Amino acid sequence: MIERALLEVADTESLGAALARSVPWAAPQSLTVFLQGALGAGKTTLARGLLRGLGVQGTVRSPTFTLLEGYESAAGRVLHLDLYRLAGGADVASLGLRDELDPGVLLLIEWPERAAGSLPPADLSIELSLAGDGRIARLEGASPVGKAWLAAAAEAWRFQN
Numbered sequence: 001m002i003e004r005a006l007l008e009v010a011d012t013e014s015l016g017a018a019l020a021r022s023v024p025w026a027a028p029q030s031l032t033v034f035l036q037g038a039l040g041a042g043k044t045t046l047a048r049g050l051l052r053g054l055g056v057q058g059t060v061r062s063p064t065f066t067l068l069e070g071y072e073s074a075a076g077r078v079l080h081l082d083l084y085r086l087a088g089g090a091d092v093a094s095l096g097l098r099d100e101l102d103p104g105v106l107l108l109i110e111w112p113e114r115a116a117g118s119l120p121p122a123d124l125s126i127e128l129s130l131a132g133d134g135r136i137a138r139l140e141g142a143s144p145v146g147k148a149w150l151a152a153a154a155e156a157w158r159f160q161n
């Protein structure tokens, strides 16, 4: 587990950017990141930083109402989900996620606990919490691919900061 203080918004964005630099796109399966934490904890901000780091331009909207926003980056496809408004685990089937789970696809999922059991298992689990005016991020590699990803990202931060 890696813990990191995010004192301001830019820190949350650059954490996303650091993760973007080492996404293990060559993995034989789709990649899944769980983004957890209270409303306002910075989950969408981190997803936005990751998408920007992948070179995605234009507006990155919170998928609060659409549940899912899709992006094409040069490296691969990204699906950003916010399941806060999901009524029950069964509804996740209506998103058609199952047909999207190919190698080279990255899922960023806010509120994964709303669809527990209906989602692919996390490779990376990120929890954000409020700390004064800032945030704290706790990151955990939850699969071998995720552990390698996190180790590579942590190495990148060392040179960045």
Ligand SMILES: Nc1ncnc2c1ncn2[C@@H]1O[C@H](COP(=O)(O)OP(=O)(O)O)[C@@H](O)[C@H]1O
Residues within 6 Å of the ligand: 006, 007, 008, 009, 010, 011, 012, 037, 038, 039, 040, 041, 042, 043, 044, 045, 046, 110, 133, 134, 135
């Ligand atoms: N490290 C940080 N310090 C202070 N404010 C932050 C930080 N990271 C994000 N924020 C701010 O918190 C607010 C909510 O962020 P958002 O990403 O929408 O949260 P969530 O998706 O978890 O509900 C935004 O105004 C954002 O700019």
Ligand SMILES: [Mg+2]
Residues within 6 Å of the ligand: 043, 044, 045, 062, 082, 110
């Ligand atoms: Mg959000």
